[in-house]
Structure formats: structure tokens, C-alpha cells
Amino acid sequence: MNSVPTFSQPVNLVSDVSQQGFRDAMAKMGAAVNIITTDGPAGRAGFAATAVCSVTDSPATLLICLNRTASVFNAVMENGVVCVNVLTSAHENLSSLFGGKTPVDERFAAAEWQEGVTGAPMLADAMVSFDCRIIESQDVGTHRVLFCAVQQIREQEADAALVYYKRAYHHLGA
Numbered sequence: 001m002n003s004v005p006t007f008s009q010p011v012n013l014v015s016d017v018s019q020q021g022f023r024d025a026m027a028k029m030g031a032a033v034n035i036i037t038t039d040g041p042a043g044r045a046g047f048a049a050t051a052v053c054s055v056t057d058s059p060a061t062l063l064i065c066l067n068r069t070a071s072v073f074n075a076v077m078e079n080g081v082v083c084v085n086v087l088t089s090a091h092e093n094l095s096s097l098f099g100g101k102t103p104v105d106e107r108f109a110a111a112e113w114q115e116g117v118t119g120a121p122m123l124a125d126a127m128v129s130f131d132c133r134i135i136e137s138q139d140v141g142t143h144r145v146l147f148c149a150v151q152q153i154r155e156q157e158a159d160a161a162l163v164y165y166k167r168a169y170h171h172l173g174a
């Protein structure tokens with residue numbers, strides 16, 4: 001079951017750039033690290049993600065690119081809600097847990113969570129959390145692009161952000 005509308009129009013994927021060439025180039029694009037969580041009828045799940053960006057402020061909307069082979073995929077699509085938890089420098093180990101093959105209960109046991117308005121788990125000490133409802137999605141290659149309407153924002157004070165750059169974690173603003 002899939003509660004989020006998905007546009008099936010194929011996207012032109014022709015490119016002369018190799019997969020490895022693209023990844024090597026993308027490794028030079030530093031990015032904030034996030035833990036994306038969901039909860040609802042399909043259960044709790046979460047994954048680490050750098051492919052997150054702002055779409056528009058009117059109405060407040062984010063996009064997330066989720067690999068369709070990820071273990072969280074069905075839960076995210078069936079629940080139709082996500083919380084984007086932006087990580088601080090204190091969350092390096094947590095990111096590794098949510099980015100690997102770790103069982104879901106072990107991932108969530110490593111931190112404290114609260115419930116946002118959508119029911120998705122909010123990381124208690126995140127830099128900022130965006131609690132969202134998924135309103136549209138589009139498949140592109142291996143990934144599904146999720147368009148997410150922001151329902152609630154919670155911000156907190158933190159010394160430094162967690163950044164992923166050249167295949168390693170860095171602390172920004174420490």
C-alpha cells in the first residue's frame with residue numbers, strides 16, 4: 001500500500017557521466033546530515049540522509065531523495081509522514097547507526113525521541129526538526145523524490161553542525 005501520490009511520468013535519464021564519476025564529484029559537495037524518521041500504521045523506521053533541500057517557503061516545503069531499495073522505504077510511503085532531524089556534532093555515531101544495516105530497534109535505542117504533530121519521532125537534541133506530511137513524490141532512477149509539507153518546526157541551540165564532506169564527517173561551527 002502506498003498512501004502518497006506518485007507521478008509515473010518517466011524522467012529522461014540519459015547521461016554520459018559514469019556512476020563512479022558522479023559519486024566522486026558529489027563527494028566534494030559538503031552537506032548537512034539528517035536522520036529522517038517515520039511512524040504510523042506501517043511502524044517506526046529511520047535512515048540517515050544528505051539528499052534533503054528546501055523547495056519553497058510558501059508553503060514551507062522540503063524535498064528528500066530516498067533510495068527505493070532502502071529498508072525504510074515501505075514504512076515511509078505507507079505512513080506518509082516524516083520528521084527531518086538535522087544533526088549536530090554530537091550525533092556522529094547516531095548517523096552511522098541510521099546509515100548502516102543496523103536493526104530498527106537498535107537505531108532508535110541509541111537516542112531520546114519525542115513525538116511530533118504527525119506522529120513521526122523527533123530527535124530530542126536535534127539542531128532543528130521539520131515534522132512533515134508527504135504530499136507528492138516522483139521516481140527518478142533508483143530514488144523516489146518526496147515533496148514534504150512542513151507541519152511543525154522545532155529549533156534548539158547547538159554548538160556545531162554535522163557535515164558530510166569527502167566521505168567523512170566534519171564539525172562546522174565548533
Ligand SMILES: NC(=O)C1=CN([C@@H]2O[C@H](COP(=O)(O)OP(=O)(O)OC[C@H]3O[C@@H](n4cnc5c(N)ncnc54)[C@H](O)[C@@H]3O)[C@@H](O)[C@H]2O)C=CC1
Pocket residue numbers: 022023024026027050051065067142167168
Ligand atoms: N543520496 C543518497 O542516496 C546517498 C547515499 N549514501 C549511501 O552511503 C554510502 C557511502 O557514501 P559515501 O561514503 O559518501 O561514498 P560514495 O562514494 O558511495 O558516495 C559519494 C557521494 O555520492 C552521492 N551518492 C552516493 N550514493 C548515491 C546514490 N545511490 N544516489 C545518489 N547519490 C549518491 C552522495 O552525495 C555521496 O556522498 C553510499 O554508497 C550510499 O549507499 C550516501 C550519501 C547519499
Ligand SMILES: Cc1cc2nc3c(=O)[nH]c(=O)nc-3n(C[C@H](O)[C@H](O)[C@H](O)COP(=O)(O)O)c2cc1C
Pocket residue numbers: 033047048049050051052065066067069070071072095096098099100101102164
Ligand atoms: C552520510 C549518509 C548519507 C546518506 N544519505 C542518503 C540519502 O540522502 N538518501 C538515501 O536514500 N540514503 C542515504 N543514505 C543511506 C541510508 O541512510 C541507508 O544506509 C540505506 O538506505 C540502507 O539502509 P538499510 O540498511 O536500512 O536498507 C545515507 C547514508 C549515509 C551514511
